[in-house]
Amino acid sequence: xxxxxxxYIHWPFCRSKCPYCDFxxxxxxxxxxxxxxxxALLAELCHFAAEMPGRRxxxxxxxxxTPSLMAPDTAAALISAAKQAWTPADDLEVTxxxxxxxxxxxxxxxxxxxxVNRLSLGVQSFDETALGLLGRGHSAGEARAAIELAAHxxxxxxxxxxxxxxxxxxxxxxxxxxxxxALAPSHLSLYQLSIEAGTAFFRDGVAAAGEDAGAExxxxxxxxxxxxxxxxxxxxxxxxxxxxxxxxxxxWQGVDYAGIxxxxxxxxxxxxxxxxxxxxxxxxxxxxxxxxxxxxxxKRTALSVGERREEIIMTGLRLSDGIDRATVDxxxxxxxxxxLSRLIAEDFLILDDNGLRTTPSGKLCLNAVLxxxxxx
Numbered sequence: 050x051x052x053x054x055x056x057y058i059h060w061p062f063c064r065s066k067c068p069y070c071d072f073x074x075x076x077x078x079x080x081x082x083x084x085x086x087x088x089a090l091l092a093e094l095c096h097f098a099a100e101m102p103g104r105r106x107x108x109x110x111x112x113x114x115t116p117s118l119m120a121p122d123t124a125a126a127l128i129s130a131a132k133q134a135w136t137p138a139d140d141l142e143v144t145x146x147x148x149x150x151x152x153x154x155x156x157x158x159x160x161x162x163x164x165v166n167r168l169s170l171g172v173q174s175f176d177e178t179a180l181g182l183l184g185r186g187h188s189a190g191e192a193r194a195a196i197e198l199a200a201h202x203x204x205x206x207x208x209x210x211x212x213x214x215x216x217x218x219x220x221x222x223x224x225x226x227x228x229x230x231a232l233a234p235s236h237l238s239l240y241q242l243s244i245e246a247g248t249a250f251f252r253d254g255v256a257a258a259g260e261d262a263g264a265e266x267x268x269x270x271x272x273x274x275x276x277x278x279x280x281x282x283x284x285x286x287x288x289x290x291x292x293x294x295x296x297x298x299x300x301w302q303g304v305d306y307a308g309i310x311x312x313x314x315x316x317x318x319x320x321x322x323x324x325x326x327x328x329x330x331x332x333x334x335x336x337x338x339x340x341x342x343x344x345x346x347x348k349r350t351a352l353s354v355g356e357r358r359e360e361i362i363m364t365g366l367r368l369s370d371g372i373d374r375a376t377v378d379x380x381x382x383x384x385x386x387x388x389l390s391r392l393i394a395e396d397f398l399i400l401d402d403n404g405l406r407t408t409p410s411g412k413l414c415l416n417a418v419l420x421x422x423x424x425x
Contacts, residue, residue, distance in 0.1 A: 054104040055299050056131055058090065059310030060116035061332045064150070067184040068249035069211070069242060073312030074114045075332055087123040089339040091130055093309040093328075096344040098134030100319045101307070106135040108142040108296035111165070117147035121156055125163035142167055142205075142295045149187040149195030157202045167294075168199050169238070170208035175228055176221075179214055184249075196232050205292065207236035213258035213266050214242050222266055223273070230277045235292035239270055240285045264413055271409070282369050284412060301364040303357075303376070311335040311345065316360075322351045358383040359423050366415060371399075371406025388422050398422075 062081055063074045109131055111124060128143060144167040145160055147153045157168065172192045174180050180189065187195070192208075199206040210229055212222050229237060244250050244257045258266065271281055279287040283301065286294065300306050300316075308315035308328060312335075315326045327348040329335040335345035352360070358380040365372035372380070377400070392398040397411035397418050411418050 052103070052105055053299070053304050054101065054106055054135060055108040055110070055296050055304060055306040056094075056106060057296075057306055057308040057310075057313055057315070058094075058109065058111050058116070058127055059113060059308065059313040059328075060111060060119045061114040061311045062118055063113065063115045064118070064152075064186060065184065066249070068253070068255075069183060069244070071245035071248050072114070073330055081118075083120045083123060086336070087120070087126055089336050089345075090123070090127055090309060092339050093344050094127060094130055094134065097307045097309065097315075097317070098131075101135075101305075101317060104135045104305075106131060106137045106141060107299055107304070108144070110296040111143075111145045113146055115148055115153070116145055117153040117156060117160070121159035121163045124160055124165060128164035144169055144294065144296055146171065147195075148185075149192040151191065154191075154195045154198055157198060161202055166203065166205065168203045168206040169294075170195055170199060170206065172196070172208040172229075173211045174214075175210075175225055179217075182214065183211065193232070200234075205235065207238060207288075207294070208233065209238040209240065211240050211242050212270070213263050215256060215258075217258070217266075219265055219269055223269060226270065226273050230273065230279065233279065234289075235279070236286070236288040236294065237274065237279055238286050239274070241267065267413065268409075280369070281412075283367050284415065298368065301368050303361040303364065316352075323357050325350045325352055355383060355424070362423065363419055366405070366407055366411075366419065369406065371404050373404040374402060377405045383424055384422055385424050392418060392422060 059073065061073055061075050062077045064076065066074060066076055109128060124145065143165050145165045146169045147157070148171045173183050173185055175189045175192060177189055180187070196208060208229070210225070226239070241263055242257055244255055274280060274287040278289055281287050282293045283297070286297065305317050306315050307317055308326065311328060311332045312330045313328045317324055317326060326346060329338055329345040329347040338345040361376065362372065362380050362383055365376065389398065389400070392411070393400055396408050397414070399406050399408055407415060407418065
């Protein structure tokens with residue numbers, strides 16, 4: 050059983066639903082009762098804290114939805130409760146996702162005072178036409194202003210961009226990414242647009258970039274970020290060494306994380322077995338369950354040793370550093386016979402004293418690599 054822990058807190062509400070988004074986000078029909086939601090989130094936090102006493106808390110991540118729409122006092126109460134429930138690391142990372150709208154940007158100083166020390170801005174593009182296509186509620190000018198304010202307010206900040214958009218050329222992305230790199234001192238998240246079932250883009254038949262175009266843009270992204278001193282530490286995340294998002298890295302490495310809020314999920318090891326925990330998806334149903342029982346857990350399943358090994362391989366190979374050697378030896382029974390040797394020989398994987406990791410070719414087709422590598 051590990052003594053380290055990360056905490057994910059989900060705020061499900063947004064001002065509008067973006068057409069590409071398949072996250073558990075909702076436009077509230079009525080005004081959000083912030084006091085009621087604060088009480089419910091605190092109750093669920095206490096529920097999980099009682100199961101896992103004595104842990105060291107390494108990170109807190111407020112995701113959504115749009116957590117910058119929550120009252121800063123709610124964030125402060127949750128951060129304080131988490132620090133009391135577990136032993137906070139001296140360098141505890143507390144990340145909040147935000148959008149560059151005037152409403153949210155106006156709260157940044159209050160969130161810093163609440164205990165947030167890392168900001169993640171959902172910029173998505175610096176192109177006005179693209180922002181309209183993506184359904185974003187801010188302009189390119191507002192995005193730049195928000196980044197400037199973040200730089201003055203937080204020691205650590207990042208922002209997201211979406212590329213491989215319909216009709217986007219390599220030259221267009223090169224110019225936009227160069228612009229972003231000039232504004233991002235230490236971290237960038239760069240996601241290829243994917244069309245997910247259930248989204249407005251899926252219903253409207255919006256087409257993602259083809260495989261060849263996506264590969265070209267992926268290679269361009271790797272080349273430019275590497276040259277700028279922000280190499281990829283994960284498939285879609287780039288940072289100067291030492292500035293990676295700790296919360297995400299810990300999860301990909303297989304460290305326990307508790308998830309609270311509607312639709313949140315976690316991997317916790319309260320005893321000898323790691324359990325997959327899923328909270329009720331619908332906000333109203335989750336809220337009612339917490340108020341009735343103290344938590345809104347929908348499903349909880351103990352993972353077999355084999356299932357946990359496969360999860361650690363699947364998440365660990367997302368990282369550029371891959372899986373360390375000691376962990377490789379522990380999860381090796383999950384590898385299909387002869388597949389590892391074959392994938393190494395075909396230049397998709399590297400295995401050495403440092404551990405197991407993908408090559409550039411392996412990154413491009415990670416799902417296919419995993420399908421061949423794993424027993425099931």
